[in-house]
Amino acid sequence: MGNFTIVAGARPNFMKIAPIIHALQKQQKEGVNVKFRLVHTGQHYDKKMSGDFFEQLNIPEPNANLGGGGGTQAEQTAAIMVAFEKELMENRPDLVLVVGDVTSTLACSITAKKLQIDVAHVEGGIRSGDLTMPEEINRMVTDSITDHFFTTSEIANSNLRKGGFSEDKIHFVGNTMIDTLMAQMPRFQKPEGEVFENLEPGNYFVMTMHRPANVDQEHSLKAMIDAILEGTGGLPIIFPVHPRTAKNLQTIGIDASNLIMVEPLGYLEFNYLVKNAKGVITDSGGITEEASVMNVPCITLRDNTERAETIHLGTNELVGTDPAKLKPYLEKVMKGDWKKYQGIPLWDGKTAERIVKILVDKYPN
Template sequence: MAAARPNFMKVGPVIDALVGRADVELVHTGQHYDRAMSESFFVELGLPEPDVNLHVGSGSHGEQTAAVMVAYENHLQERRPDAVVVVGDVNSTLAATIAATKLRIPVAHVEAGLRSRDWDMPEEVNRVLTDRVSRWLLAPSEDACRNLEAEGAPQEWIHLVGNVMVDTLLRNLDRARARRDQLLSGLGVETHALVTMHRPSNVDDVQQLGDTLGTIATAAERMTVLFPVHPRTRKMLLGVGALPENVVLTEPLGYLDFVAAMDSAQIVFTDSGGVQEETSVLGVPCITVRDNTERPVTCELGTNQLTGTDPAAIRAAAATALAGQREPAAIPYWDGKAGARIADVLLADL
């Protein structure tokens, strides 16, 4: 089951590893309905066309979760699969898990055990509840396994398999790098920082959004600040007014172009969990504009710094990062083989 941009990158390696060994059906819930954030990823990543698209679209958390539960339950009653694989922490992840569990269909959760311990984040609620009822807890890192153990998950349900996003990144890195010059030339960008922001805590307050962008522009004042804008954020930017001169807005980028922009950036400012992981593997300095992270391993290795939205903290972290060396992180099991490990775990039990 896939629902949103990060899910597509995570589900691909699992499908590839299962094809030829099991019957696989890909269900797209339609939670992301913008083409650049949905269909284009299937084309670029070579994913098969979804067997089913539930077309749930947007709505409040309750509306979206309920719509997926109803539509997916109907589908499951028709198909009765041996297992359901869900990825990540979006509303569709939780909804599909509940629907399957109520029908006594076991669930495998890819990216189990990640915790920010911030209950103001809807994603944290989705993660914890999904893990509580999933049969296979497929953890990307050792800290995630420890979290699951501390919460009382049966040891035999926890599997350290690695990071499927890294599988996708490593498979496509050469293709992305081949697009770099054309992408940056088309945008009129040379030396640049990259920004991604979409979380409500950063974008729902117009004043906060404008102040944070201004701070980032100052912290990266000698370069262009490239900002591919999430649809949610674009609506809020209308109220910000004039942006700093070095900030360049673009439409959402496809996967390969985004990786090219990230890999060639001098520094990345983000509130995305996945970007923290990808920059760590690439050795690109990352500043996370949040007070917490569900990927603490990236901070422990020094590839990522948490600053919150404090202007002084952002500027100081950026100065430190830009003065340092680009060093790719070596994280156990982030080796491009997570999808194969997941397939082995599932097929051994089924």
């Protein structure tokens, strides 16, 4: 009997593990002797992660919440490791499955390996080459001790081969985030509230910014927002904003009627806005994947990306963090002269089924 512990620590992690849980539940219904526990490390305290959140994703409430949020990176890592070690000693699985590149991914993979438990990394092999990002360190350390890599692209496969990992550990399966996107798309819903009432499809932008390089330097933040306002022709810009960023914007006196700052949105509401937007301006990684599959122009305000396939085959362009470089890209979006989604191999909504088939084959007893 395969016995697995699935770890998630931040909201995007749950989007990535939801289809894996559904695929495991399907196996159980078909009489396959497989067990799993869902562990929430509590890394991100998020008021939107209530029962409704798990209901929206159609997944069970976690079996355990480790309460490992808060503090510095080191404090958070330590708290999660201490609590997860206890969890594993009380409920020892055959394998721990971690996803993505958050602190929980790193902390739980190390803890499992020190207890001689196998580790599978969903989204293994992704690299940005930027060691100033904590996520890159999390990815590198996790991959160095992983037993099974579930990869999203040939680029990730190539990174792992260059790292000396054997082919039998590398499983090219696709992207579980896209499984969730495709499953949930029919349920996307327009957010409630007056600011969303008059939005015309294809006639507004969606923006997200959270990386310190973009939001913590007042001068560069003002220059970037000014460049965005200048290049979007007065169209509404919906900006779900972190309280810290909102405070910074207030300090620098950004005041434009078409820059509409809103509370962070739920998954179904946010992706409704992305799907119907003229374009997306972001410094996130995951949004570039979703925008690409929905064939929405995407401008990334970063100097590097760990998801190069969204540039080669998707709708994403890496513009950088220099506001002066933004203008020609926004002009292309405004003119409707943007590249189309070409299709990324295995991003077909069936990734989780492939993952679970491999797990059940590898851990039959």
